Amino acid sequence: MIKLTMEKLKIQLDQIFSPFLNPPASEEEIQRVENEMAIKFPDDVRELYLIHNGEREDGPGLFFGLPFLPLNDVLQEWHVWKQLEDEFAMEGSSYSVPTGYIKERYINRFWIPISKDFGGNNIGIDVDPDHQGRIGQVINFGRDEEVKYVIATQLSDFLEFIAETIFQGNYQIEQEEDYLYWNYKNSTHFLDALKSLELPVLHPESQNFKEETAKWMQDLDSGWKEIIQEEYSNPENFIKRKQLYLIGKKLTHIKPLQFCTEVKELILTSNELTDITPLKNMLSLKKLYLVKNPLSDLTPLQNLEHLQELNINDTQVFDITPLVSISQLKNLKMDQTDVKDFSILQQCQALESLSISIVNKEQLRQITQISTLKQLDIHQLKNIEEVDLLQLGHLENLQVITFENCYLKNLDCLSSSRQLREIILKNTILEDGTAIGALKNLKCLKLDGTTIENLKVIAKSSSLQIFTGSFEQFNYLKDLFHQAIDFSTIVGGMTAEEQKVWHQYLNTHKV
Template structure:
């Protein structure tokens, strides 16, 4: 059957129980309108999307929401929503953590102008058509995306399959109709009224009508594993999921401060994309070898020392090891997609293995000797670096060593914490630097910052002992300044261009608050 046939049958089935649906659907779009829309987006529509719009050009604002409560957008509304997202893509496209289910079918981004919003929920979330899929996906697949949609699912390979699923659901009676304020009638997927369809899709077998081979353990293996669980894990799984089987299908798990020492049950969680094990008593990460899809791992605050099990995780991109016992990071060089690494407050002294990583872009380290800065200066692919001094005893030797960081010409963000410097002349070599943060750092002369060509943001957190601060007013690129009230008061009228002073750090008196509020209004 065609998309048209499924939609018409569904409308006929709902004629008595939800007449508002057909009444809210607009007149067909014209071929000329479709061509104009495709030209505005620069993307040709899949044939079935054209077919849908040639039936109805969206839905009235007070319609019940064609897609189980999600309102069907007109072509003009589609373009408007798409334009809003496209305008934010450059700045926010890769912000946050995002996950594709199945793995490798949807590009794991926050924004992608190749996603066409087909419907909306009124809160910035959409059912959409993916015209820029990842390597495993296909053009025209139907996905969820938006402000709250961190995990993105391929709902179906085609829009026709979505209409087929909706028709089947209506035939089975697995939906609910409800009224709000006696003026608006809505409907939802499932027997219970209300609920967000984009939440409910997570319990469906996706993609619809498509058999996907999963790497999940066999049912008999899961039964055996469940019987072997100790009481602590039984209680923990009961709190996180309805059953052990559902627990093993989780995409994200947060097991923070659970007093865990043994994580053996996690070897059955083969679909995990994000895992937090922060602040437990874990020594052995070996069970994670089975978590082949893992993208983000928080392991900070554990006595773990051996990272070799992580070599089995080809998709790992973010790794947080703050406060662990890790000393040897050689095994991390083998991770092909590792982008972000946090080694704060670890006994790691040799950062040279990271020079073999072609993907690493963000690094946080604690240093104990000035010589470590020379090693860091050779990580020329870095875009973000945080350097934390483990003691003031380095003060005498740090100035000469810190000049090495000027070799990081692609660096865009730099944070220095706990250092004592005579000047920041070394930053002249960091010609791509856009953001500088100084935490609890002493600098006798900051004037060199005025010469950085693209510096946009300066934050001084607990760094009250900085000299020549007024000289940075000569910077023509700075757009945001964050510091104490005294620093704000000194700098607020010094710049020739508008500068954002909307954030203060530290305590203020009522009088100071009044002065600051008056300025930023």
């Protein structure tokens, strides 16, 4: 299949460019690269390299201006990603389109980079697809490629698409001095064109929008019709969006969202929702904000297997049991809810960040049993004594803690927190800050509307690197530390004279 496609494609390419494809690779060369990568090339990839080992350095870029990489360059590019994988594999947000086809990672050593854009981005062959994907599918990935598309279900389809594009004349030739290259249609970068292409090429997963949307558009109330027409122009654009921000729209229902199956990020803050049943169809969701809605039932969320961040602040939710089945839930905000029992959160095995209000000792005890927590934001403490807070020492993986609107005698409860890197105190009174100065690994302290009665003890910290506070706090501490401190952020206003003092300090104490 690849051989026939390439024969046709080369005839078309020869009408545009001088020959630029390299001679074949040998079986031994392919085997060497496979062994080093510990990857078996799909048959069509192997067949392509047995016909041409990439293209010359001065070639126009077989893949619409992006070069077809020789095997040595494939291996070099792959090594760059492999070295970064252990630390950054899950960095940032990664979305698969369609959902469930590409593993939602930033880096995967089982993506074979057959092309690059010289800016840290690649076209690759995926030999480790997600549960609905196919080994050998052609994808995009890289530094700027948060959304990863299945460009083609197999390499032969991609090459056939290139041939069809030339036949139809859907390309443009570019000339820069002696360098000749080409682009797809009117795009300046093929990876940017993916957003508007019907994918996968030749076999698009397109929906029949006109039929499916016409009926529900007719049935919608005027409020929803106005939102869709004014903000998204038409139902097709609305359904295809990956992010929807519907804040303060006075929504009483979200029926149209049942069709938005590719949405990754949905913000529904400050509406009038009591029923979120349509969300059960939004299986692609990774981030969901339901803040300030009078809803109570989270059951529709229990099958959202990709959901990582959920905010239910200021709702009437009282039962968080449905959250247990959300296997990837990492970040949960649930201040000002009707939830009384937090013990269920111990079963959320991926939970790393929690924002909460604590109103009794039992709730505090339950929170300190969540061994996976790395970040804890406490926005209210009621009916808690100093000795009760010592239970926070059980959170062995805790790296960041916030206290807001609290009165604290001391922070001795953090003395055994070996992983703690950052403390944030907002609108809080702390009588004794001695424990802060004694923490061995603390890097950052932020005081926002907060007072520490013996502030001087903070300067005893030998590990602190960044301090954020008011001008008065900065001015008091600036000459007390033995190490250089980053004071580059001030909370609150400053007079002209205070700004002068601060700027002079920053100019003479560059960190």
